[in-house]
Amino acid sequence: xxxxxxxxxxxxxxxxxxxxxxxxxxxxxxxxxxxxxxxxxxxxxxxxxxxxxxxxxxxxxxxxxxxxxxxxxxxxxxxxxxxxxxxxxxxxxxxxxxxxxxxxxxxxxxxxxxxxxxxxxxxxxxxxxxxxxxxxxxxxxxxxxxxxxxxxxxxxxxxxxxxxxxxxxxxxxxxxxxxxxxxxxxxxxxxxxxxxxxxxxxxxxxxxxxxxxxxxxxxxxxxxxxxxxxxxxxxxxxxxxxxxxxxxxxxxxxxxxxxxxxxxxxxxxxxxxxxxxxxxxxxxxx
Numbered sequence: 084x085x086x087x088x089x090x091x092x093x094x095x096x097x098x099x100x101x102x103x104x105x106x107x108x109x110x111x112x113x114x115x116x117x118x119x120x121x122x123x124x125x126x127x128x129x130x131x132x133x134x135x136x137x138x139x140x141x142x143x144x145x146x147x148x149x150x151x152x153x154x155x156x157x158x159x160x161x162x163x164x165x166x167x168x169x170x171x172x173x174x175x176x177x178x179x180x181x182x183x184x185x186x187x188x189x190x191x192x193x194x195x196x197x198x199x200x201x202x203x204x205x206x207x208x209x210x211x212x213x214x215x216x217x218x219x220x221x222x223x224x225x226x227x228x229x230x231x232x233x234x235x236x237x238x239x240x241x242x243x244x245x246x247x248x249x250x251x252x253x254x255x256x257x258x259x260x261x262x263x264x265x266x267x268x269x270x271x272x273x274x275x276x277x278x279x280x281x282x283x284x285x286x287x288x289x290x291x292x293x294x295x296x297x298x299x300x301x302x303x304x305x306x307x308x309x310x311x312x313x314x315x316x317x318x319x320x321x322x323x324x325x326x327x328x329x330x331x332x333x334x335x336x337x338x339x340x341x342x343x344x345x346x347x348x349x350x351x352x353x354x355x356x357x358x359x360x361x362x363x364x365x366x367x368x369x
Contacts, residue, residue, distance in 0.1 A: 087185040089113045089221070090161040092153050096143065098169035099126040101254065106134040108172040112182065114161055119153045127169075145272075147236040150229040163189070165221045166238065170254045174200070177249035181221075193242025194222035196300065200250040204339040211333030211344050212326075217300035219244065220251070230291050234272035235308070237301050239291040244299065255343075266351050274358035277312065316356045324349035 091113050095102060109116065116135040120128060121143035131138055139157065143149055150166060163185070167173070173181075177197070184191075198215035201208040208214065219227070219238040227240040256262040294306035311319055324345065327333045333344040 086112055086114045087181060088161045089115075089163050089165045089181070089185065090157075090159045090224075091116045091165045091167055092119065092150070092157070093117070093167050093169055094119050094121070094143075094146070094149055094153070095123055095127050095131070095169050096121045097123045097125045097127060099123075099130060101170040102127050103130050103134075104172055104254075105167060105169050106131065108174075108178070109165075109167070110134050112178055113165065115159075117153065117157050117159070119149065119157070121149070145233045145236075147229045147231050147233070150236075150238075151231070154224060154228065159224060162223055162225075163221060164224050164227070167220070167251070168253070170256070171199070172252045172254070174250050174252050177247065177251065180247055180249045191243075192245035193226040194219055194238075194240035194244045196244060196246040197221065198247070198250045199253045201253050201255055201343075203255045203343040206337060206339035208336050208340055208343050210331060210335045210340065211328060211348065212331040213333075213344075215250075215300075216304075217246065218251075219301065221247075228291075232276060234269065234276045235305075237292050246300075262346070266346075267354065270351060270354040270358055273355050274362060277355070277359060278362055316360065317353070320349050320352040320356060323352055 091109050093102070093105060093116070095118055098105075106116065115137060118128070118131045118135060118138040120131075120138065120140050122140070128138060137157075139153075141149065141152055141156075154164065184195075196217045197220045198217050201213055201216070219240060222238065222240045223242070226242045227238050229238050230236040256265065292301055292305055294309045295302040296306045297303075298306075311323065314322060327348045328341075328344045333340055333348070336343065
């Protein structure tokens, strides 16, 4: 079977523990794979060279700018783009679904929403409202881009969107040290964006995806995030964890689920509030 007319774009930075499994999951059936690296010092690029020669370097500012730079500057030959993270893998079920769609000219949509299945400490986190979690990852090059924001950026498409049935597998992290390191950085970014753009009061004019409880899965999620920030600081992480762990049955995910929902649903959210508070004390709220 001929390879599908998809150009996969993967951003990397010191991803030697993840990149090979990611590449293996698409190598046999997509037409071209691009790596956009931001200065890896480990074996990431050495591993990637075994799967593609389309490797580029570009300084990293934030995910939105990096993804849009890739679309604007890479010599992409295909009409369709598939954005993947280095710690993600395309499930065999999703690859078969895509083969069925792209084995002929695609006229049913300009973009596809894909659900992400989170695997934490080897366990699928199925409950707590964490699955399914939809993201727009596949779209026509001329129809889609990434939002220009420093955190919680999503892709958007000017055109018709369809939802795929199968999943991308997100391995989350190789160990807790790495998880804490990443989430500490992301907490800083969310705190800055929350302050600068006052997302808890209004929606920034540059955001392409607006909060809408009746909209797409991404629009609904953004509406819930906006409502979350109307709750009192330092109190809202408690409410959120209780909601996820008990009301959305997160406790059914076992010990791994307890660790994940507590860290991601309480610790991380409390850390964001703490950083917002710290920035306020330092006079950075304006």
